[in-house]
Structure formats: structure tokens, C-alpha cells
Ligand SMILES: Nc1ncnc2c1ncn2[C@@H]1O[C@H](COP(=O)(O)OP(=O)(O)OP(=O)(O)O)[C@@H](O)[C@H]1O
């Protein structure tokens with residue numbers, strides 16, 4: 224045996240987990256702790272180190288509305304399977320009575336309608352996004368504080384033994400599943416805890432600010448409050464079955480600004496892929512973005528309010544412009560802020576843009592690199608960038 228004393232670094236992640244990390248960081252703003260927890264569990268899964276006979280991971284997501292809890296689950300599924308819809312969502316508030324539980328697990332044989340029911344949590348449903356190389360499922364239980372006792376019992380069985388028994392006694396195996404549960408429990412108390420003037424001595428706040436530790440300390444405090452609220456509300460049996468409790472932070476202006484950019488890129492994608500088939504480019508200037516941000520900032524509703532402002536002030540008007548034939552495929556539409564009327568203004572800046580020009584504009588306005596831009600564009604624009612450059616020469 225050759226003796227070595229090489230120091231190893233357990234913080235390093237493999238390529239696959241790294242790719243997930245990078246992808247989630249692009250899509251999710253300001254929730255690094257949550258992203259890291261998912262990447263950690265994925266890394267354990269890849270190494271075959273998750274506990275046998277249990278789901279791959281049991282996560283409880285707490286925190287205010289519109290802060291990215293559901294979005295993070297969808298983004299994880301999208302990143303790993305290519306489809307954000309690969310998440311099976313169970314809205315716990317909808318399953319209060321026993322006949323509603325039957326929608327989840329089916330009814331016992333002999334019951335009226337037994338044959339017609341297709342349980343929402345069957346093995347086929349769970350495995351529907353599996354491929355030869357990827358076998359992981361994603362299940363989200365939303366608003367678990369509203370779950371009935373019957374649903375709690377099902378949930379406890381899934382979290383502990385990774386199995387669920389259907390109405391007809393078939394067993395569903397959840398051992399290749401990531402389970403996410405969300406709750407807004409304690410969100411209002413946690414919101415007030417981000418105010419540094421509460422709970423710290425005034426000299427202490429100054430010291431933490433100077434050493435750059437204030438954010439970290441506030442986060443710790445909010446997380447602790449969240450976990451305590453969960454302990455008060457949920458039974459120890461439930462709490463003991465969780466791998467991670469993640470508290471999502473309220474989003475501030477810098478985070479909302481980054482989310483605005485992400486959402487505007489998604490609106491541009493919708494334009495390019497819309498059923499109307501008139502692909503055009505939006506060139507949204509800074510004052511227009513600031514206007515959307517001003518109108519969409521509401522600490523209470525997080526990014527939900529921002530999305531509503533985008534729909535109201537941008538998506539509705541451009542839908543009207545498309546429907547009334549004022550916009551054609553290949554147009555470049557400048558979007559600016561009309562201060563007098565306090566709304567967005569739309570001007571056709573160019574028409575009949577070729578495919579190369581369009582892909583270049585996507586890069587310039589939205590920072591989407593050419594290959595990704597080509598993938599966003601409709602089929603006639605979606606040739607590989609190299610082919611396009613070649614043809615142009
Ligand atoms: N941290 C974030 N990063 C990127 N986008 C976000 C973030 N938070 C919210 N969004 C945007 O806002 C939308 C609403 O957020 P989401 O559905 O994730 O809220 P939630 O935390 O699940 O709220 P609720 O508790 O009401 O269910 C998302 O679809 C996404 O577009």
C-alpha cells in the first residue's frame with residue numbers, strides 16, 4: 224500500500240450536478256440556499272448515496288407568496304427532464320373529503336365508478352417522464368397546512384417508506400421521487416424579521432453591516448423563525464421525516480429587477496413561439512423596464528405582482544397590436560415609456576428583418592446567445608447559427 228496524505232475537497236460537485244446548479248442560478252433569483260439544497264440532494268442521488276427505501280429527498284419550502292417556491296420545483300424538473308410540466312402537483316386544499324382522496328389513490332374495487340377512476344398518484348403517472356437514462360419523478364404537495372387527516376396519513380407513508388397503497392391495493396413506489404411540500408406558514412412574521420432594527424442592538428447592526436454579515440444574520444433569523452413555526456404547527460413524526468426545511472426570502476428591488484429581465488425574455492419567447500405565427504422582436508428600453516418595475520413592486524406579493532404588471536402593460540397591448548394587424552412577422556418593435564400617459568408606447572422601428580438580424584437582436588436586447596436564440600425562434604429561424612453565418616457569406 225502506498226501511503227498518501229492528499230487532502231480531498233468534499234465541496235466539489237460533479238459535472239451533472241454543476242450543470243443543474245448553473246441552470247437553476249439562471250432561472251431562480253435570490254434563493255441560493257434553496258438551490259444549493261436541491262443540488263446537494265441531486266449529487267447524493269447521482270452518487271447512489273440517498274437512503275434506500277425512502278424518497279430521494281423530502282423538502283419543505285416555507286416563505287412568503289411569490290418568492291419562487293413553486294418555480295424552483297418546476298425549474299428543477301425542467302432542467303433535468305426538459306419539461307417544466309414534469310411535476311405532479313397536489314393542491315392539498317382540494318383533497319379534504321374521502322371522495323376527493325379517491326381522486327388521488329382511486330377507489331376500492333366494487334365501488335361505483337371504480338373502473339373509471341384513474342388515480343392521480345399511480346406508478347404510470349409517476350413514471351411518465353422517465354427515459355432510458357433518466358428515472359426521477361417530481362411530486363409537489365402545495366399548501367400542506369390545509370391537508371386533511373386522511374391526506375396527512377398518505378403523506379407520512381410516502382415520506383417514510385416511499386410507498387403508497389392505491390384503492391385497489393396496488394403499491395406505488397416513490398423511491399425515485401423528489402418530494403416537495405410548500406406552505407406559507409409563518410410568512411408574515413418572517414417578513415417582519417428582515418428589518419434589521421428589530422432584535423439587534425443598534426451598535427450590533429452597524430458592526431454586522433460593516434463586516435458584510437448582516438444579510439447572513441437576518442437570513443439565519445428568518446430561517447429559525449420559519450422552522451419554529453413549522454414545529455409548532457406540524458407533528459414531530461412529520462418533522463422527523465423531512466430532509467431539509469428551506470425558508471425562501473422575501474424579494475427586494477434588486478431581485479425583482481433581475482426577475483423582470485428573466486420574465487421579459489420569456490415574453491419574447493412567447494412572441495416567437497405564439498400560435499399567431501408572426502415572429503417579431505421587442506426592443507424594451509430602460510425607462511420602460513423601470514416603469515414595469517415600479518408598477519410591479521409589492522413586497523407582499525413578491526414576483527406575482529410584477530408578472531401581473533407585465534401582462535397588463537406589455538402583453539395585453541402587444542396582443543391587440545398583433546390582432547389588429549399592426550405588427551407583422553419580422554418587425555422590430557421599440558417599447559418605451561410614455562410619461563405623459565403613464566403607459567408603455569410602441570413604435571415600429573424596422574420591418575422584414577431577416578433571420579440573422581433577428582437572432583442578433585435577441586442577443587443584443589435580451590442577452591440570449593445565438594445558439595439559444597436560434598432555438599427560441601420559430602422553425603424557419605431555427606437553423607444552427609453556423610449554417611446561417613455560412614449562408615450569409
Ligand atoms: N426567486 C424567483 N426567481 C425567479 N422567478 C421568480 C422567483 N420568485 C417568483 N418568481 C416568478 O413569480 C412567479 C410566481 O412565483 P411562485 O409560483 O414560485 O411563487 P410561490 O413562492 O410558490 O408562491 P405561493 O406561496 O403563493 O404558491 C413564478 O412563476 C416566477 O415567474
Ligand SMILES: [Mg+2]
Nearest residue numbers: 292293365405
Ligand atoms: Mg406556490
